[in-house]
Structure formats: structure tokens, C-alpha cells
Amino acid sequence: MAAKTEITVEEKLRALFDLQLIDSRVDEIRNVRGELPLEVEDLEDEVAGMNTRMEKLNADLEVIENNIKEKKNGIEEAKTLIKKYTAQQDNVRNNREYNSLSKEIEFQELEMQLAEKHIKEFKAQIEQKKQVIEETKERLTARQDHLKHKQGELDEILAETEKEEKALIKESEKFEKQIEERLVKAYKRIRSNVKNGLAVVPVERGASGGSFFTIPPQVQMEIAGRKKIITDEHSGRILVDPELAQEEKEKMDALFSKVK
Numbered sequence: 001m002a003a004k005t006e007i008t009v010e011e012k013l014r015a016l017f018d019l020q021l022i023d024s025r026v027d028e029i030r031n032v033r034g035e036l037p038l039e040v041e042d043l044e045d046e047v048a049g050m051n052t053r054m055e056k057l058n059a060d061l062e063v064i065e066n067n068i069k070e071k072k073n074g075i076e077e078a079k080t081l082i083k084k085y086t087a088q089q090d091n092v093r094n095n096r097e098y099n100s101l102s103k104e105i106e107f108q109e110l111e112m113q114l115a116e117k118h119i120k121e122f123k124a125q126i127e128q129k130k131q132v133i134e135e136t137k138e139r140l141t142a143r144q145d146h147l148k149h150k151q152g153e154l155d156e157i158l159a160e161t162e163k164e165e166k167a168l169i170k171e172s173e174k175f176e177k178q179i180e181e182r183l184v185k186a187y188k189r190i191r192s193n194v195k196n197g198l199a200v201v202p203v204e205r206g207a208s209g210g211s212f213f214t215i216p217p218q219v220q221m222e223i224a225g226r227k228k229i230i231t232d233e234h235s236g237r238i239l240v241d242p243e244l245a246q247e248e249k250e251k252m253d254a255l256f257s258k259v260k
Helices: 003-005 009-031 035-087 093-176 183-195 217-225 242-259
Strands: 201-203 238-240
Touching: 003 201, 009 093, 009 183, 009 238, 009 242, 035 201, 093 242, 183 238, 201 242
Parallel strands: 201 238
Antiparallel strands: none
């Protein structure tokens, strides 16, 4: 910890600007990926949801087909009972027994008609389910193809950038250790509050980098003196002079070409 307090303001400014250049490079890499990881994740969820729907539709189809089997079995049982009751009518002792058997036969015939009606309804449901399954299958195939394409795009970008990103994150952590914790926290706070993530910027044409607000000549001289850390009163960004910025950019460009 003692070593951190011994470094000069200029060294702190250089380390902060180097950290900014590294983090900005990581931002660029992530911007190249853009929304692709989220898009792939959404597509994966959509495909998983459609697969679940397909499983449910197929399970429903199985239930309906089993219902048809049950109804067909019921019809066969009714036919057997009708045959049995008809045969029994030949051996009745009185009209009461004959009428009772007739009612049983009539009941079984009604049961058969009802079963046939249900079978017809079930077959219509099967046709409807099969149509929905076919449509879902087509949509699923299209989404799977789209997912495969997007995953391929993402894999390609990751293959190109992942190694560099990991190396840069390590460098970022290394540079953070060179700067006192208070400054690192301030840097991160500013970085999170500005749209483009630029917390440390050079003075460009007499104004804060990326800003239109002019910096008074006296303040510009203080920035060039590198004796204290100066922030832009409008954006809160830490300011460095153009010469220091150029030197550090050249140094960092050499580092970036090594980690690619």
C-alpha cells in the first residue's frame, strides 16, 4: 500500500489514462458483440418453449388415441353383451324377463352410439392437434435454423475477441492495482455516469474531450503541469493534457497489438 502513495500525480494520471484506454478497448469488443448474446439467449428460450409445447401436443394426442381405443373396446363389450342378452331372450320364462333383457339390449345399443359419437369427436380433435403439431414443427424448425445461424455468428465473434478481452481485463486489473483505491472508485463512478464510459479524457482544441465546453487557459496550464488531478466542471471527467494522452495511446496501441 505504501508504494501507491509514493507515485507522482503524473504517474497517477498516466495510469488512469492507460486504464481508460484498456477499458474503452474492452467496451469496443463488447459493442461488436452487441445484442447477439441476448438474442441467442432469447432464441434458446423460444426454442425450449416450443419443444415443451410439442411434447405437450404429442402427449395430448396420445391421450386422445387412448380414449378412442377405450371407446372401441367399449363398443366390442356392448356387442358381446347384446349377443348374450339376445340369446337369453330365447330362454325367458315370462314377458317381464324378456322386457328386462330388451331394455339391456337397448341400453347397450345407446352406449355404442354414444361411443361412436365420441370416437368421431376424438378423431376430429386428432386432426386438429396434428395440424397444430405440423405448424408448430415448421415454426420450430425455422427458429432452430435462426438460432443456429445466430449462434454461429456469436461463436465466430467470440473466437476472434474472447482471448483479447480476457487479456485486457487482466491488464485492467493490473493497472487498477497501480492506482490508489480512492481514485479507482472515483474513476469507476464517473465511468458509470457517462454515456460512452469515458472517465479520463484529453483536452482537445481547448475543450474537454467529447465536450463543447471551453477550458480556461489557466486551467489548461495546470492540466499540462501534471501536478494535480483536475476534473471537468461540466462532466466531472478527469482531464489530461494532449501530449500525455498521445504518449499513452502509442504505448497502449503496442500493448493491444500484443494481446490480439
